[in-house]
Amino acid sequence: MKILSASIVLLLLVGFLYQSYSSYVDSTSFDKRGEMIDIGDYSLYVEDIGTGKVTVIFDAGMGDDSSVWNKVAEEVSQFSRVITYDRAGLGWSEESPHDRDSKVIVAELHSVLKDKDITGPIILVGHSFGGVNMQRYALTYPEYIAALVLVDSAHEDQIEEMPQTNYLQKYLFKFGMWAAPVGIPRLYLSNINPEEKAKKSTTKHQYTSLDEAEYFPRSLSELNELTPNYGDMPLVVIARNKASSEIDNTKARDLVWATLQENIATRSTNSTIIFSGARQHSIHKMQPEIVIEAIQTLAESL
Template identity: 30%
Template sequence: MRVIRRCLSLSHEKIEVIIKGKTGSPILIVSGMASSFDEWYELTEALSKSNRVIMFHRPGLGKSELCGTKRNTQKVVNEMVEIIHKLHITEPVTLVGHSYGGLCVQHFMKQYPEKVLGVVLVDSTSVDFGVLDELDLPVMNEDSTDDAWLQKCLSYSTMKTDEIKSLIEPIILTQKELSFPPEIQKRLLEFPLNPTLYKAMYFEISNWKHDAQVIKNMEVCPDLPLIVIGRDKEHCVSIGIREGLPETEITLLEDKWEQLIKEQIYLTKKSNLIFAKGSNHSVHLDRPDIIINSVRKIEAEIRSKGRKYEQTK
């Protein structure tokens, strides 16, 4: 299997890209905020056996340059368009977006529906995620509000790698990540030590509520196949309780998150909803099989429609 890691020169910066597979329709995966594409190792290994799989690190992440002082979903959409062009991809792509990456994918699918074969949203940030701020979560919000995150990111962005390392160690890999090859584990351990990661996060968090409203006001894409995948609410509640969070607060949060996930099916008239049993927010690590099957289902539906069209000609 062909694996290419390279930096593409885009209009304003160089972007780190990984391409797996040589044949089949292209799949473009957009990872979550502060997330490395190496977390998707197992999943992309499987998909690349039959497809070309492309992932990239947004500016500030990994080896991608951060040249500007503004990061928002429109910037990500522009970068996705450039990456598709630079890689000479002329056919529609299947988009997979996780968390904040799902918000970026929603923006792309509304702005460029003609470039999209189908979409898989993986526990995606909702365009209405601002309602989470209205929940009564005094303990959980003590250090996890947007303002708290912005302050933390701003502080980390001015530090040296060793200073960040002293604050966030030990960095714990998940059981799934510990099964990845040593070089992938090494990259995952180094990823959160980069000061520009936190500068990029600062810009993304600063703009994401405005971005969400912009995306919400864009026209829907009624004809695009869409599969919405959400995390397992009960599983997440039990994890939160084990970690010492108040049961009433974690249950309130998970109830609202589930509602927001359910509402994403209205992005198109051709959508399906799946909840990934046994998974937390990192569905790509806990239940990669569900994401893989969802991509396969979209491709099968497209092929089936193509055959039906040919039969009626």
């Protein structure tokens, strides 16, 4: 028993040293193209590229950092100014002492835009949880926002309409995140690009992702309380898979998701919905041309 206990302690110590050393190497090995912007007691990592009369601002999905937008951002920067950033506690950004709900996140982003004196016209682009944040931003600061692009955005009713079914997968995933101090996430993040892996493998990033997940129901509830309606603001909803009318009734979750995306599109009288035709959630990574074209069409119309 003593040998087993000693072996476990040794493995944990080796894992901790491995994680600490790898995180240090990662933090010094990548060319940080952006800047750290002080928003109070902590700073956020922000990249500002391209020029143009329109500024396009991106927010990533839950657990993601700004590097997931690299393909799209590089192309969009050819015709617009582009802002990508890591939310507090994610990627290269510092941790925040505040709750990780959408209301706080939007206030933090607004502080960044004020620091950079960005007042519009602005196109907001959000993926998944980032779509919730960008919707809230558009409702909170509508005077600055010219258009909204939502890429497979989360919906306020999705927890009720699409309850978790694979609890084993859920808890195994959470265990891996909690085990970040001993380097476990580095094992299952090995198939992504090196910069994204470096940013996501830190203990800080993994624990912040857990915090965002914990506050996710509150973020959805807060958005629902605002009764999202964007008037005639240009709104493009880019959704995975196909329209609800084209989905077999036996594929219940696919059908519900398509219906929720179609509901989001009703929030503006000037909306367009685009279905990717593929079932992957990360449309901006797997089919970036769809997102780029939608943004360019909007930018040229403003």
